[in-house]
Amino acid sequence: MMEAIQAQLPVLQVVIPLLAAPVCIILRRRSLVLPFSAGVCWLTFLISVFLLGEVLEAGVISYALGGWAAPWGIEYRVDALAAFVLLFVSGIAALVLTYAPRSLTDEVPASRHYLFCTLYLLCLTGLLGIAITGDLFNVFVFLEISALSSYALIALGGRRQALPAAFQYLVMGTIGATFILIGIGLMYQMTGTLNMADMAGRLAAVDGVRTALVAFGFLTVGIALKMALFPLHVWLPNAYAYAPSVVSAFIAATATKVSVYILLRFMFSVFGLEFSFEQLGLGRALMPLALAGIFVASAAAIFQRNVKRMLAYSSVAQIGYMVLGISFATATGLTGGIVHLFNHALIKGGLFMAMGCVMLRLHSVDLDDMAGIGRAMPWTMAAWALGGLGLIGVPATAGFVSKWILLEAALERDGVLIAILVLLSSLLALAYVWRVVETAFFHEPSERAREAREAPLSMLIPTWVLLGATVFFGLYTDYSAGIARQAAEAVLRGMP
Amino acid sequence: MTETVLDTVLGLYNYWVVIFLMMTGFYIVIARGNLIKKVIGLNIFQASVFLFYITVGKVSGGTAPITAEGLEVYSNPLPSVLILTAIVVGVATTSVALSLVVRIREAYETIEEDEIYAQDEAR
Structure with a gap:
């Protein structure tokens, strides 16, 4: 019995949240729906832990959907990278939903909570599906499932600015997805197949290089739009700033990361290192964009009054670090990119969750209103400061680990200048993080801050778990960086 | 010489239609400030991709992919199946976009992009 279930784990990973989503509409009652969907998220997390264990022990898992063998049927393929992404996406989804009830009550009308849960589970389905599938068209379908539900989730935001933000995200997201x-x-026209591994084999034999070039161009631009690579990031700041806190925490931690994963999959597993980087020089195109993104977005973050918007700009900058690592196209560079994918998901998820606590008590995330809030909400703001240290990359936090590996990768490639730029950019992060910490702890309390109390434990504990994890993974790098290195090496080897 | 020119212009006419529609839709999305027009532009843009997929699946001289006596060349049914899925996605996108426009109109009493942003900046 157990073995029969174990063999089906890859498909259960996606099907369970997919089927649970409509169940939320049937259950409808708030007191039932929220625990139910949190339970479902924890279940998917459990499955992803099993999958990762199995992959690390026994190698790549290939699952034929409906029993149709690989190049014809849809294949679910779990390798180290996919399992790693599944693990943190489902883990963060579960933590955020455990944290959600109080914050939701405050920000979203109770009559819409069951719809929120439905959308949340659908979005999770899409993100997990992207990570697990080995079929190109499937990637598009899951991408749209997650994107459509996230447009609606963002539009749940309390202020009316959420609506144009969601619309803008919809327009740009749809253009990106259509490009893909x-x-x-x-x-497909060139190779007659949609299976990634099969296509990787056939692309080498295809001589229609021009079609491959065009496909490559469309895919790169489409994915760059989805992952908010500078300068295609304009949809992101408003979408994250005006979404409900819970949605910001979930989407900021996972959605763009999964898009980076798609980039890795297409550029390395399907097109192959040689075509993408040696023939076309994708690295030379991505590196300046990544660096420009890091600097422009970090600088923009310094001038934001709305702290959620500030964190959103910081996200654009952090995507830059991941892409920078990828653009080196070396094992160390990729390890840095992938481990930052993971570390930043934890850090940014935790920071947005702390902002949710602030929103609950202050009903505002403007810097002026947050003056002196550190006295009323010491635990929340201490957690925020801890996450901020991670963003800067202070030693003993997870952010340090990824920046260290990135520096190593830069120096390996004789990129002393790039290494210096990465270090300099940390100063910008220091500037925007310090601005919030200073305002929260050293300014006279604002009117709102005087009336505020500490956030409830039901929200504080998940926030601390996530931000505590960043310290844990800053000290014990075997799990995060170790798995990331395995994943990077597997990605570089390409599809067998 | 003239033959090859004719081949590229007329022989590939479906691809020209695709490119024309794609650019038209893309232009409308970027250049128009009216949200409904943007949604329609997005639709045209997506429709061009549907046509592209259907074109890819056509095998010249092939019939519908149903086995029957005396027929040997069939069109490829897979792209049509794929694009059926993408059409569903397109319909879903349009409906989400239109419902957002309705709510934007309720909140701002306009569906012109520049007026919406002007209202938020004025506050």
């Missing part, structure tokens, strides 16, 4: 669809179509 065109790219996939061109590749």
Whole structure:
């Protein structure tokens, strides 16, 4: 019995949240729906832990959907990288939903909570599906499932600015997804297959290089739009700033990271290192964009009054670090990119959760209103400061580990200048993090801050778990950096 | 010489239609400030990709992919199946976009992009 279930784990990972989503509409009652969907999230987390264990022990898992063998049927393929992404996406989803009830009560009308849970589970389904599938068209479908539900989730935001923000995200997200669809179509036209591994094998034999080039271009731009790579990031700041706190925490921690994962999959597993980086020089195109993104977005973050918006700009900068690591196209560079994917998911998720606590008590996340809040909410703001240290990359936090590996990768490639730029950019992060810490702890309390109390434990504990994890992974790097290195090496080897 | 020119212009006419529609839709999305027009532009943009997929699946001289006596060449049904899924996605996107426009109109009493942003900046 157990073995029968174990063999089906790859599909259960996606099907359980997918089927649970409509159940939320049937249950409808708030007191039932929230625990139910949190339970579902924890279940998917449990499955992903098993999957990761199995992959690390026995190697790549290939699952034929419906029993149809690989190149014809849809294949679910779990390798080290996919298992790693599944693990942190489902883990953060579960933590955020455990944290959600109080924050939701405050920000979203109770009559819409069951819809929130439905959308949340659908979004999770899409993100997990992208990570697990080995089929190109499937990637597009899951991408749209997660994107459509996140547009609606963002529009749940309390202030009316959430609506144009969601609309703008919808327009740009749809353009991105359609570009990806065109790219996939061109590749299907060339090879006659949609299975990633199969296509990787056939692309080498195809001589229609121009079609491959066009497909590559569409895919790169489409994915860059989805992951908010500078300068295609304009949809992101408003979407994160005006979404409900819970949604910001979940989407900021996972959605763009999964898009980076798609980039890795297409550029390394499907097109292959040689075509993407040696023939086309993708690294030379990505590196300046990544560096520009790091500097422009960090600088923009310094001038934001709304702290959620500030964190959103910081997210654009952090995407820059991940892409920078990828653009080196070496094992160390990729390890840095992948481990930052994970570390930043924890840090940014935790920071947005702390902002949710502030929103609950202050009903504002403006810097002026947050003056002196550190006295009324010491635990919340201490957690925020801890996450901020991670953003800067202070030793003994997770952010340090990823920046260290990135520096190592830069120096390996004789990129002393790049290494210096990475160090300098940390100063910008220091500037915007310090601004909030200073205002919260050293300024006279604002009117709102005087009336505030500490956030409830039901929200504080998940926030601390996530931010505590960043310290844990800053000290014990075997799990995060170790798995990331395995994943990077597997990605560089390409599809067998 | 003229033959090859004719081949590229007429022989590939479906691809020209695709490119024309794609650019039209893309232009509308970028250049128009009216949200409804943007949604329609997005639709045209997506529709061009649907046509592209259907074109890819056509095998010249092939019939519908149903086994029957005396027929040997079939069109490829897979792209049509794929694009059926993408059409569903497109419909879903349009409906989400339109419902957002309705709510934007309720909140701002306009669906012109510049007026919406002007209202938020004025506050």
